[in-house]
Amino acid sequence: MKTNKFIAALRAIKARAYVRIVGGNRELSWMISEVGLPIISLAAYIFVYRSLGAPPQYEGLVVLGGAMIPFWVGVLWGMASQFYWEKETGNLDLFMASPMHPAWLLLGMATGGMFMSAVRALGVLAIGVFVFGVHFTPHQPLLLLTVFLLTLTALFSLGMAASSVYFLVGRLGLKLNMILMEPVYFLSGLFFPVNKFARPLLLIAAAIPLTLGLDGVRQLLLPRGLGIGFLSPYAEASILAAMTVVFTIGAVRLMRRLEAKGKRDGTMSLRWE
Amino acid sequence: MSLAIETVDLVRTFKKRRGEVFSALDKVNLEVRPGEVFGLLGPNGAGKTTLIKILVTLLYPTSGRAIVAGCDVVKETDRLRGLIGMVSGGETSGYGILTVRENIWMFSQFYGMPSRLAKERIDGYLQRFGLAGDAKTKVNKLSTGMRQKMNIIRGFVTDPRILFLDEPTLGLDVHIAREVRAYIKEWMAENRDRNILLTTHYMAEAEELCDRIAIIDNGRIIACDTPAALRATLGKGGSFTLSLAPAPADASLVEGVPGVSGAYVAQTDGGAEGVLRFQLNDDTRLAEIFAAASRAGLTVREFSKRQPDLEDLFMKVVGRRLHEDE
Amino acid sequence: MQSRRAFWASMKIGWAIESNWTSPPLYLLYAAVRPMAMCLLLYFLFKVAAANPSADPRFAAIYLGDAFFAIFGMMASGLSWAIISDREQYQLIRYVYIAPTPFVWTLIGRAATFVLIALTSTAAIIVVGVVVLHLPFGWSRIHWGLLLTTSLLGLAATMSLGIFFAGMLLVTARHALLLAEGVGGTFLLICGVLYPTSYLPIWVRPLAWLSPLTYWIEGARRSFGCIGFDSNIAWLPDWALVLALAALTAVTGFGAAKGFAMFNRYAKKHGKIDEVTNY
Numbered sequence: 059m060k061t062n063k064f065i066a067a068l069r070a071i072k073a074r075a076y077v078r079i080v081g082g083n084r085e086l087s088w089m090i091s092e093v094g095l096p097i098i099s100l101a102a103y104i105f106v107y108r109s110l111g112a113p114p115q116y117e118g119l120v121v122l123g124g125a126m127i128p129f130w131v132g133v134l135w136g137m138a139s140q141f142y143w144e145k146e147t148g149n150l151d152l153f154m155a156s157p158m159h160p161a162w163l164l165l166g167m168a169t170g171g172m173f174m175s176a177v178r179a180l181g182v183l184a185i186g187v188f189v190f191g192v193h194f195t196p197h198q199p200l201l202l203l204t205v206f207l208l209t210l211t212a213l214f215s216l217g218m219a220a221s222s223v224y225f226l227v228g229r230l231g232l233k234l235n236m237i238l239m240e241p242v243y244f245l246s247g248l249f250f251p252v253n254k255f256a257r258p259l260l261l262i263a264a265a266i267p268l269t270l271g272l273d274g275v276r277q278l279l280l281p282r283g284l285g286i287g288f289l290s291p292y293a294e295a296s297i298l299a300a301m302t303v304v305f306t307i308g309a310v311r312l313m314r315r316l317e318a319k320g321k322r323d324g325t326m327s328l329r330w331e
Numbered sequence: 332m333s334l335a336i337e338t339v340d341l342v343r344t345f346k347k348r349r350g351e352v353f354s355a356l357d358k359v360n361l362e363v364r365p366g367e368v369f370g371l372l373g374p375n376g377a378g379k380t381t382l383i384k385i386l387v388t389l390l391y392p393t394s395g396r397a398i399v400a401g402c403d404v405v406k407e408t409d410r411l412r413g414l415i416g417m418v419s420g421g422e423t424s425g426y427g428i429l430t431v432r433e434n435i436w437m438f439s440q441f442y443g444m445p446s447r448l449a450k451e452r453i454d455g456y457l458q459r460f461g462l463a464g465d466a467k468t469k470v471n472k473l474s475t476g477m478r479q480k481m482n483i484i485r486g487f488v489t490d491p492r493i494l495f496l497d498e499p500t501l502g503l504d505v506h507i508a509r510e511v512r513a514y515i516k517e518w519m520a521e522n523r524d525r526n527i528l529l530t531t532h533y534m535a536e537a538e539e540l541c542d543r544i545a546i547i548d549n550g551r552i553i554a555c556d557t558p559a560a561l562r563a564t565l566g567k568g569g570s571f572t573l574s575l576a577p578a579p580a581d582a583s584l585v586e587g588v589p590g591v592s593g594a595y596v597a598q599t600d601g602g603a604e605g606v607l608r609f610q611l612n613d614d615t616r617l618a619e620i621f622a623a624a625s626r627a628g629l630t631v632r633e634f635s636k637r638q639p640d641l642e643d644l645f646m647k648v649v650g651r652r653l654h655e656d657e
Numbered sequence: 658m659q660s661r662r663a664f665w666a667s668m669k670i671g672w673a674i675e676s677n678w679t680s681p682p683l684y685l686l687y688a689a690v691r692p693m694a695m696c697l698l699l700y701f702l703f704k705v706a707a708a709n710p711s712a713d714p715r716f717a718a719i720y721l722g723d724a725f726f727a728i729f730g731m732m733a734s735g736l737s738w739a740i741i742s743d744r745e746q747y748q749l750i751r752y753v754y755i756a757p758t759p760f761v762w763t764l765i766g767r768a769a770t771f772v773l774i775a776l777t778s779t780a781a782i783i784v785v786g787v788v789v790l791h792l793p794f795g796w797s798r799i800h801w802g803l804l805l806t807t808s809l810l811g812l813a814a815t816m817s818l819g820i821f822f823a824g825m826l827l828v829t830a831r832h833a834l835l836l837a838e839g840v841g842g843t844f845l846l847i848c849g850v851l852y853p854t855s856y857l858p859i860w861v862r863p864l865a866w867l868s869p870l871t872y873w874i875e876g877a878r879r880s881f882g883c884i885g886f887d888s889n890i891a892w893l894p895d896w897a898l899v900l901a902l903a904a905l906t907a908v909t910g911f912g913a914a915k916g917f918a919m920f921n922r923y924a925k926k927h928g929k930i931d932e933v934t935n936y
Contacts, residue, residue, distance in 0.1 A: 074437070155412060
């Protein structure tokens with residue numbers, strides 16, 4: 059069957075995104091488990107700020123951080139470790155034997171994942187605003203949208219690149235996921251501004267797209283004068299754009315290289331390791 | 332005439348722990364002609380799946396060459412993948428939370444099929460395989476047989492030039508397995524320029540479907556020909572089964588008789604009765620066998636002869652049974 | 658006898674599954690990293706909102722609360738992962754389920770593995786708190802009797818809650834991995850782990866008083882010399898605190914057994930035990 063490569067790519071991306079979006083929403087219990095329940099944890103951190111007598115605007119830090127959690131979870135569990143799951147369920151063989159470039163598969167997963175995470179993030183924001191009374195004062199909406207979108211693209215392209223690495227390390231990838239949850243929450247300053255970090259720690263934190271995105275979005279959504287930013291949103295947007303490009307190129311190259319390695323070593327369809 | 336599949340001195344080794352090397356394929360040379368259903372027969376661990384994985388570009392050969400549909404499996408991977416399809420037996424692939432139609436559609440999109448065409452074909456196949464009523468059923472609700480039918484449809488829906496079926500009827504009940512085989516024959520009859528490479532260790536399936544069969548064991552092709560030609564190598568005579576009481580301890584009763592080969596005690600009934608099987612290429616020797624039984628104090632309860640089949644061939648060329656529990 | 662064997666076997670298997678990818682010390686370090694990260698997050702959150710955490714007794718209380726609560730959190734997330742992977746990935750749960758030993762004992766064994774691992778993490782967090790963050794948890798200041806009593810009861814309550822939670826997981830779909838976070842978050846919210854329960858809305862406070870974890874955390878704080886953090890229960894003498902914890906633990910255990918049985922019946926009725934829902 060001859061078909062234009064670009065059209066074929068779009069079809070493959072659409073099909074994989076469909077799985078993520080439809081499959082992810084089919085069991086409606088996600089509304090409870092992925093929006094309702096995480097809000098409860100966030101409420102705890104809002105109460106911490108209240109108990110310490112912090113200004114109410116600080117509660118916005120928690121809500122925004124909580125809204126970004128679905129994206130990070132999506133990157134780790136929906137992207138980085140996805141090939142491991144596909145291998146375990148026997149889908150990976152079939153995907154790799156198809157004419158589809160693995161990058162289309164990754165892009166489809168990323169597209170679907172971004173949509174799913176965005177829906178969940180909106181839920182968290184809505185609860186933050188209407189239940190906890192958190193106020194946001196958006197300024198420079200275009201820049202805000204740009205920073206947010208670039209954060210998504212940087213995060214999910216990181217997920218694409220990570221999926222190749224995870225493919226290589228197999229089951230250890232799941233361990234990596236575990237160890238990259240809370241430590242990244244800490245390093246990215248999920249509930250507090252990272253400008254309190256010492257410089258060496260700040261440099262490490264700045265290498266994570268989540269840190270930059272969160273910092274930029276906070277500066278543009280929370281009242282000015284809180285002193286919570288460590289870089290200007292323009293700088294953060296630029297770095298995020300560069301990260302997107304680097305991670306995406308890295309993902310495509312790494313995927314092919316690792317596919318070749320998997321085929322050489324016979325580990326591509328090795329299950330139960 | 333260009334071949335559909337050709338392998339030249341194909342080798343595949345794997346490194347085990349402690350630096351040992353395991354040879355899964357050892358200089359395999361195969362030629363599959365266009366329009367053939369080609370069978371690959373062998374016990375577990377013979378190298379069938381390894382060979383398929385190389386031919387469908389999931390595994391590199393360690394050395395040697397493989398050309399599928401005119402494409403080198405190593406150098407022309409992208410072009411080749413659009414021309415082939417693969418279905419394995421006992422598959423758990425697919426997404427449990429999606430419906431049958433959605434799962435097949437998804438794979439069709441990975442092959443670049445227009446959505447409308449894919450849906451038409453999927454509906455046609457669902458009808459053909461009796462899954463039309465389950466098109467909207469989530470895959471995690473399907474029985475094993477229905478799931479495998481879905482997988483079979485997935486293999487055919489993209490209209491591959493060469494379809495690799497790796498034990499496609501594994502674990503299926505008789506009725507569904509028959510249905511699958513019937514469709515394979517139908518598809519080949521309608522598409523004379525296509526090929527199927529089928530791996531199986533069901534002898535009957537290989538004999539029913541395959542134009543030619545290669546027998547593989549320990550990574551080597553032991554024999555390769557049409558089923559009839561392979562059976563003919565067993566010579567005249569046939570396969571015999573003797574039900575004896577009491578059960579013979581071993582097959583030494585008949586092993587001394589000229590023309591006997593592949594003798595073994597198939598089953599015993601706690602010592603009270605036993606079944607002895609053997610090949611004999613000269614029926615005139617039967618009298619000697621009955622006499623030997625009588626001298627040993629054994630009574631022949633039942634006696635039957637059948638034409639030699641691939642199980643017998645396997646026993647002869649490989650030196651052991653295909654199904655080790657028999 | 659069979660149940661005991663199943664319990665020990667599950668514990669050993671649980672440990673092997675969790676740790677066989679590296680050496681035991683490295684694994685224990687890995688296990689401590691996550692709760693440690695959350696404690697450090699709290700340190701900086703406190704620093705942003707208040708003053709020097711190391712000099713503020715409130716932070717010491719929060720830090721201890723989080724360190725001990727990590728035991729419940731790790732048990733909940735570990736157990737949920739174990740059930741989901743056994744069901745969806747390895748598809749072994751059906752075979753374990755139909756074995757003659759009551760299934761609940763294999764779950765208790767798995768939960769116990771996570772609790773024991775979490776205990777080492779908690780110890781590590783406290784050591785880091787003393788050495789790195791200069792928190793005032795002196796060895797000589799620990800009230801060992803109270804610590805051991807409240808810890809044993811708290812662990813029993815944790816295991817009971819774990820069994821109830823495991824029952825919930827039998828009837829939920831794959832993204833129930835996040836259920837662990839939600840359940841953990843609920844207890845984090847109501848049990849005075851990070852702030853006094855007096856900051857909860859008035860209608861939520863009774864839930865805190867009915868949770869055994871609230872008393873366990875308070876008992877742990879008192880054992881390390883952090884007195885008076887939560888005014889709602891600080892007035893309870895030690896013996897009353899232990900009594901309340903014991904009573905609530907017993908009730909929790911009874912409720913967990915009943916709850917698990919109910920979920921189990923539901924799961925069997927609707928074919929959920931070995932349902933695969935991957936997407």
